[in-house]
Amino acid sequence: MKNKINNLLKEVEAFSAENPEQLEAFRIKFLSKKGLVPALFVDFKTVAPEDRREMGQLINTLKQAVQNKIVNLKDKLDEQPVSQSSGFDLSLPASSPLGTRHPLAIVRNEIIDIFSRIGFTVSEGPEIEDDFHNFTALNFPKEHPARDMQDTFFIEKDPDLALRTHTSSVQVRVMEKTQPPIRTISPGRVFRNEAISARAHCIFHQVEGLYVDEEVSFTDLKQTLFYFARELFGEHTKIRFRPSYFPFTEPSAEMDVSCNICGGKGCNICKYTGWVEILGCGMVDPNVLEACHIDNKKYTGFAFGMGIERITMLKYQVNDLRLFFENDLRFLKQFESAR
Numbered sequence: 001m002k003n004k005i006n007n008l009l010k011e012v013e014a015f016s017a018e019n020p021e022q023l024e025a026f027r028i029k030f031l032s033k034k035g036l037v038p039a040l041f042v043d044f045k046t047v048a049p050e051d052r053r054e055m056g057q058l059i060n061t062l063k064q065a066v067q068n069k070i071v072n073l074k075d076k077l078d079e080q081p082v083s084q085s086s087g088f089d090l091s092l093p094a095s096s097p098l099g100t101r102h103p104l105a106i107v108r109n110e111i112i113d114i115f116s117r118i119g120f121t122v123s124e125g126p127e128i129e130d131d132f133h134n135f136t137a138l139n140f141p142k143e144h145p146a147r148d149m150q151d152t153f154f155i156e157k158d159p160d161l162a163l164r165t166h167t168s169s170v171q172v173r174v175m176e177k178t179q180p181p182i183r184t185i186s187p188g189r190v191f192r193n194e195a196i197s198a199r200a201h202c203i204f205h206q207v208e209g210l211y212v213d214e215e216v217s218f219t220d221l222k223q224t225l226f227y228f229a230r231e232l233f234g235e236h237t238k239i240r241f242r243p244s245y246f247p248f249t250e251p252s253a254e255m256d257v258s259c260n261i262c263g264g265k266g267c268n269i270c271k272y273t274g275w276v277e278i279l280g281c282g283m284v285d286p287n288v289l290e291a292c293h294i295d296n297k298k299y300t301g302f303a304f305g306m307g308i309e310r311i312t313m314l315k316y317q318v319n320d321l322r323l324f325f326e327n328d329l330r331f332l333k334q335f336e337s338a339r
């Protein structure tokens with residue numbers, strides 16, 4: 001009997017369960033009414049009186065070992081995640097919805113697409129820019145009042161550096177490195193020291209365009225932008241130009257498109273004029289070409305610049321620019337089906 005109990009003790013010690021069913025079978029085998037432990041207590045009655053003390057202790061040790069084992073294994077099984085047999089495959093990815101593109105990214109990509117179709121490449125430049133690329137080369141002389149058109153974030157440690165106020169700085173970088181023909185657009189983030197409101201933000205996005213070659217004329221500018229407006233807002237879109245001023249273009253203009261909401265009839269988006277302004281443009285000033293070492297006797301060019309937020313607001317009828325920066329999922333999810 002002693003041997004039998006010692007063997008059972010070893011068996012209990014070695015036992016482990018992978019699931020609750022195995023653990024329950026173990027419990028039944030040892031502790032149920034017809035189990036091994038009660039059977040030992042029955043046998044115990046036949047033990048010689050001088051051995052009873054030792055046998056009794058041994059049987060109790062076994063019973064205790066079985067009970068401890070059950071408690072320990074139960075704790076372990078509870079800690080484990082729901083097992084495979086429960087029907088859950090825990091290695092599968094969570095069923096959360098897929099992310100969506102940000103509306104500004106959707107519109108930026110669409111603008112890039114439209115210009116790539118007519119041979120424009122995409123160029124990028126740094127967001128921290130020096131005075132030469134952001135201002136001087138673009139024909140903003142030092143101390144010229146035109147510099148106040150854009151409220152600038154300067155970098156305190158180095159007065160020559162600032163956060164770029166427009167992506168026109170990228171046209172300078174492209175022209176420094178490349179001789180015409182040049183046809184490129186530069187999408188990017190820009191910074192202005194402005195109070196944040198529904199119509200303005202200190203961070204926003206622009207797309208700059210540049211075309212330099214022999215005999216580029218205002219007609220080319222007009223047709224290119226006409227094509228662009230129709231591709232973006234629909235084939236019935238009309239455009240018009242108003243004279244304007246930018247230091248880096250001469251002549252300069254601002255372009256309006258017929259209101260895509262009311263089709264030009266007048267509504268609160270276009271303030272009942274039928275037109276909305278979407279970009280600035282003009283013929284590249286010869287001084288700019290010269291600053292970038294491009295022969296301004298041989299080459300002419302046009303440039304344009306637009307704000308992505310403004311165009312996105314028009315296209316999707318968003319009335320508060322701050323929504324683009326808050327990342328509220330209820331707002332972003334509305335663009336799920338857009339490209």
Ligand code: DAH
Pocket residue numbers: 165166167168208209246248249279280281282303304305306
């Ligand atoms: N850089 C101008 C701005 O941020 C936009 C602009 C206007 C760019 C006319 C141009 C242009 O290239 O020709 O307000």
